[in-house]
Amino acid sequence: MPEELEEDAVLGLMQDRPLVLPCIFHRAERYFGHKNVVTATAGGTVSTSTVSAVCRQVRQLATAFDTLGIGGDARIGTFCWNTEQHLVLYLAAPCTGRVLHTVNIRLFPEQIVYIVNHAADEIMFVDRSLLPVLWPLADQLSTVKYFVVIDDGSAEEIPDSPRVVQYDQLLAISEPYEGDFVIADENAAAAMCYTSGTTGNPKGVAYSHRSTVLHSLAALAADVLGLAERDVVMPIVPMFHANSWGLPYAALLTGTALVLPGPNMSPEALLGLLAENKVTVTAAVPTIWTSAAPLLDDYDLSALRLVLSGGSAVPKALSQKYLDVIGIPVTQVWGMTETSPIATVCTPRTQHSGCSEEERADAHARQGPPVPLVDLRVVDPGTGAQVPWDNDTTGEVQVSGPWIARSYYHSDDHNAAFTGDGWLSTGDVAVCDRYGSVLLVDRSKDLVKSGGEWISSVQLENEIMAHPKVSEAAVIAIPHDRWVERPLACVVVKAGESLTVEEIVEHLESRVAKWWIPDGVEFIDVVPKTSVGKFSKKTLRAQFENYRFPVAETS
Amino acid sequence: MPEELEEDAVLGLMQDRPLVLPCIFHRAERYFGHKNVVTATAGGTVSTSTVSAVCRQVRQLATAFDTLGIGGDARIGTFCWNTEQHLVLYLAAPCTGRVLHTVNIRLFPEQIVYIVNHAADEIMFVDRSLLPVLWPLADQLSTVKYFVVIDDGSAEEIPDSPRVVQYDQLLAISEPYEGDFVIADENAAAAMCYTSGTTGNPKGVAYSHRSTVLHSLAALAADVLGLAERDVVMPIVPMFHANSWGLPYAALLTGTALVLPGPNMSPEALLGLLAENKVTVTAAVPTIWTSAAPLLDDYDLSALRLVLSGGSAVPKALSQKYLDVIGIPVTQVWGMTETSPIATVCTPRTQHSGCSEEERADAHARQGPPVPLVDLRVVDPGTGAQVPWDNDTTGEVQVSGPWIARSYYHSDDHNAAFTGDGWLSTGDVAVCDRYGSVLLVDRSKDLVKSGGEWISSVQLENEIMAHPKVSEAAVIAIPHDRWVERPLACVVVKAGESLTVEEIVEHLESRVAKWWIPDGVEFIDVVPKTSVGKFSKKTLRAQFENYRFPVAETS
Structure with a gap:
């Protein structure tokens, strides 16, 4: 090492240990092999495996990839729910130098075809229950040499094709690779995920080791x-979406037990798994927590210490409901596929001690300050100048950091x-308080521009959803001759309840500025959702394309 | 970025953000400026500052270094207690591309001279109260252009020399640097610390950004x-020793309040600071916790959640005392200057739930499993082969990791x-349990080799110190004609108590194997300590160089 003998060269003299996923694999195998990995299958059973068994499958797949002639830096597609085998693939692809490519099973067929071809996946792993979605597209997926079917207990027929291999059979003929996994370049790609985006084709984000x-x-x-x-972690957020918020890798790094809920996203199934496995940390989009809220009382959730929500803002009333029933609020995480995804988390801070209950509820409604190594700034979309952190001036959030x-x-x-x-540039519009804690007010494209001022569709939705008879509400902008745009509220009433436009307007009058009150309220059966469970404003806008407000307008 | 357009090159496409200390500085300044930094001064007063004020001084020193003509990659020596200004230097040196060199104030003069000259420090910052130690050596420190005196309220005379500058006066003429600090190479040295070692000259460890x-x-x-x-962190472990276990940097990264205890290491002063500032996390060597133990009852320590101890093993009885009086045990951290220093921490694990009180006490007596990104192995010193993790087979601990x-x-x-x-190779001898949790049994050079078997001096000491009348005990090997070596126990009796050799032997008979019982017990006034507060076996061995065991020997 010549640098240490050379005068004037002042380099650190630390071991050269690249930050690569084999570090996580070998740590999990060496220290946490005894920990449980529980999977709820499509067949309805719950299987309990261990980190040791996961690691053994990783070593077997390392051999199998070579046997099948998969390229040394190939993209390995997955088309799977949250399962033990998906966890195996989270490790097997990157630890062998390949790139994990998690494909969102909820995309439209043409988007699936686009991204598999764009990533040029050489092999795809698919849950048996998802064959009806993927196999009809197989002819269009020309780079894919093999489809490896993971038997999840479903009864779907396995196609008789030379391109189809069964996971269990592949493992049965694959001896475990015995050496240490070595990745020399920590900047090599470890995984990819496409963001469905709002315009144009899906775009791929390539995470490095x-x-x-x-x-x-x-x-x-x-x-x-x-x-x-000591935690027991259950990621409900899909492993095909933004690394399941990084939970699988973080869990393996520190040795938590894992509970993987498989395909059954019913609130009863999820709450049952949380209770039975004494889960301490779980994560999902707000729609899951909304659907689970009425049933919280029926389950023993006393082990839970952290209920994470992200993907879109959490209505204050929802977080309060969790606080009331299970003693902890919903904790917001903010990020996106492009941010790995964790950028901010709303953890309690010193400034919240001694807060009133109301102030604390407001605090829980925030997305929080940036996590270590992430920095953020809020800029005026017009000038690009940073706006003050006064909790009032809105701007677009921009983020920086190694992930x-x-x-x-x-x-x-x-x-x-x-x-x-x-x-x-995240496209999210927010205010920041003096501590750098983000409060999202909208997606930049979802703001309602009324008479030169902005109305936050998200804030309006939250206030409407605070009405006890409202299940969901989405606000979109409708063109307006005088004000350019005015808000339309699309409201889903709770089952068994009835509600009038007047009641909603009255409810809002004490909560928002007069000029924020929507010019129209329409009752709908359900708010359309995107493939990752967010409100699809795009679909709503199409649905109300020719909408005209009633005659009695804001003047 | 050519790689992203090149087929087959699969690199991650993440922002290029080097891991450098300016990340911590800018984060602290931007998000945690309002947090308190409390310092107890040599003058006896307690001053409260803020992270903002610390950051401003960092920016002023950046200017001052240039004004004084300090080289762009100079080593910046510090000769200071734990104070606000020392914290400033922790940031100012590395953020400006220089290298922080913390000099251990407790070393012998010739070691101090050796270290400062070996590192070629260009400037040294010294607490006014420490001038009597450092200034007499100034003539021998030829690379040091300036000694910057930090006024800590002591009355020591400030030398009238062109090499002497006063910290406050230097700041008064230095405008804060206004830009962002940029370090391009994350492998550049950020800080250095010399380990006094056991043989030969002190050796420098160079930490990278x-x-x-x-x-x-x-x-x-x-x-x-x-x-x-939300934590309030008080590092008692000196900032001149192994980065104060990394606490200052970690605290700034996550925005805790800091309490810096200055020079007064009396248990009353320390416990007073812990209580008054509602400290939640604190760290020191076992001798500090031993001296504080009898006084715990007199202070309100209810805010404490983590009492860290490292540097040498913690007697089981001591940890139990803390558990009994303040409700939390002493948590062991293991590491050394060469390991930055945190390598293992003994946090409670799943396997400890449902343990008996006795088993839990045993668990607290361990040094614990390696922290994330650190790996360890235990090897036979003779063959170099790894020994089994059976909690029984001893070997030398070797560690690996990016720090x-x-x-x-x-x-x-x-x-x-x-x-x-x-x-x-750490020189520490340990056993590992099946979970990779380390239990140190000795330094390799402190083992007693009796008749071809090893006796752990540390375990013997712990058993002797469990006697209610014993304050401290150290065991060393004495040459023996028949058994090669046999143990001698050097025992310090608690003030006001009296104790006989027979009582100690009787106490040990039910606790250790018969052949472990020391052949001699000597009562001493105090166990000599090293410059970092560990038992100095070297000094004891010199003291008992010509010792002969009494006639009635183990046969």
């Missing part, structure tokens, strides 16, 4: 998720997302 | 220290410490 290890380590921090070996994307995979279509000085 | 940021992030993990913004040293600074004298395959 380094970014994934750092994100996992940060997730263990007390003011992030604070995962400890934030700098470009999209093989794409030139990303000018809007990345700033000239290397930050990510 | 990368290793320090990773170590800080890991410290936040729930199964490491779990530091959160573990790979060599010493400008030194060829490190063959024994580093293995051929890039691991650190």
Whole structure:
């Protein structure tokens, strides 16, 4: 090591240990092999495995990839629910130098075809229960040499094709690889995930080994998720979406037990798993927590210490409901596919001690300050100048950090997302308080521009959803001759309840400025959702394309 | 970015954000400026400052270094207690590209001279109260252009010399640097610390920016220290020793309040600070906790959630005393200057739930499993082969990880410490249980080799110290004609108590194997300590160089 003998060269003299996923694999195998990995299958049974068994399958797949002639840096597609085998693939692809490519099973067929071809996946692993979605597209997926079917207890027929291999049979003929996994370059891609986006084709985000290890380590921090070996973690957020918020890797790094809920997303199934396995940490989008809220009383959830929600803002009333029934609020996490995804977490801070209940509820409604190694700024979309952190001035949130994307995979279509000085433009509009805690007010494209002022559709929705008879509400902008745009509220009434437009307007009058009150309220059966469970404003806007407000307008 | 347009190159596409200390500085300044930094001064007063004020001083020193003509990669020596200004230097040196060099104020004068000259410090910051130690050596410190005196309220005379500058006066003429601090190479040295070692000259460990940021992030993990913004951290372990266990950087990364105890190490002063500032996390060597134990009842320590101890093993009885009086045990941290220093932490694990009180006490007596990103192995010192993790077979502990040293600074004298395959040989002898949790049994050089078997001096000491009338005990090996070596116990009796050799032997008979019972017991006034507060076996061995056991020997 010549540098240490050379005068004037002052380098650190630390061991050269790249930040790569084999660190997580070998740690899990060596220290946490005895920990449980529980999977609820499509067949309705619950199977209990161990980290040791997961690691053994990883070693077997390492051999199998070579046997099947899969390229040394191939993309490995997955088309799976949250299961033990999906966890195996989370490790087997990157630890052998390949790239895990989790495909969102809820995308439209043409989007699935686009992204599998764009990533040029060489092999795809598919849950047997999902064959009816994927197999009809097989002819269009020309780069895929093999479809490996994971038997999840479903009865779907397995196609008789030379391209189809069964996971169990593949493992049965594959001896475990015996050495240490070595990845020399921590900047190599470890995983990919496509964001369905709002316009144009889906865009791929390529996570590096380094970014994934750092994100996992940060997730263990007390003011992030604070995962400890004693935790039992159940990621409800799909493993095909933004790394399941990094939970699988973080869990393996610190040795938690894992509960993987499989395909049954009914609130009864999920709450049953949480109770039976004494889950301490769980994570899902707000629609899951909304559907589970009325049933909380029926389950013993006393082991839960952290209920995470992200993907869209959590209505204050929902968080309060959890606080009232199970003693902990819903904790918000904010991020996106491009941010690995954890960028902010709303953990309690010193400034909240001594708060009133109302102030604390307001605090829980925030997305929180950025986690360690992530920085943020809020900029005026027009001038690009930073706006003050006065909890009042809105602007677009931009983020920076070692696990934030700098470009999209093989794409030139990303000018809007990345700033000239290397930050990510998130498209989310927010205010910041003096502590750097984010409160999202809207997606930039979902703001209602009324008479030169902005109305936050998210804030309006939250206030409407605070009405005890409202199940869901979405607000969209409708063109308006005088004010340019005015808000329309699309409201879902709780089953068995009835509600009038007047009641909603009256409810809002004490809660928002007069000029925020929607000019129209329409009752709908359900708010349409995107493939990742968010309100699909795009679908709603199409549905109300020719909508005209009633005659009695705001004047 | 050519790689993203090139087919087959699969690199992650994440922002290029080096892991450098400016990340911690800017985060602290931006998000935690309002947090308190409390310092107890040599003058006896307690001053309260803020992170903002600390950051402003960092920016002023950045200007001052340039004004004084300090080289761009100079080593910046510090000769200070734990104070606000020392914290400023922890940031100012590395954020400006220089290297923080913390000098152990308790070393012998010739060691101080050796270290400062070996590191070639260009400037030294010294507490006014420590001038009598450092200034007499100034003539021998030829690389040091300036001594900057930090006024800590002491009355020591400030030398009238062109080499002497006063900290406050320097700041008064230095405008704060206004830009962002940029360090391009995360492998550059950020800080240095010399380990006094046991033979030969002190050896320098050079921490990189990368290793320090990773170590800080890991410290936040729930199964490491779990530091959160709401914590109030008081590092008693000196900032001149192994980065004060990384607490200052970790605290700034997550925004805790800090309490810095200055020079008064009396148990009354320390316990007073802990109580008055509602400290939640504190850290010191076992001798501090031993001296504080009898006084615990007199202070309100209800805010404490984590009492960390490291540097040497914690007697079981001591940890139990803390558990009994303040409701939490002493938590052991294991590491050394070469390991940044955190390598293992003994946090409670799943396997401990349902333990009996006795089993739990045994668990607290361990040093624990390695923290995330650190790996360990226990090897037979003779063959180098790994020994089984059966909690019985002893071997030397070797460690690996991104914050573990790979060599010493400008030194060829490190063959024994580093293995051929890039691991650190720690010189500590331990057993591991099946979960990889370390239990130290001795330093390899402190084992007593009796008749071909090893006796652990540490275990013997712990058993002797469990006697209610014993304050401290150290065991050393004495040459023996028949058994090669046999143990001698040097015992300090608690003030006001009296004790006989027979009582100690009787106490041990039910606790250790018969052949472990020391052949001699000597009562001494105090166990000599090293500069970092550990038992100095070297001094004891010298003291008992010509010792002969009484005639009635083990046969």
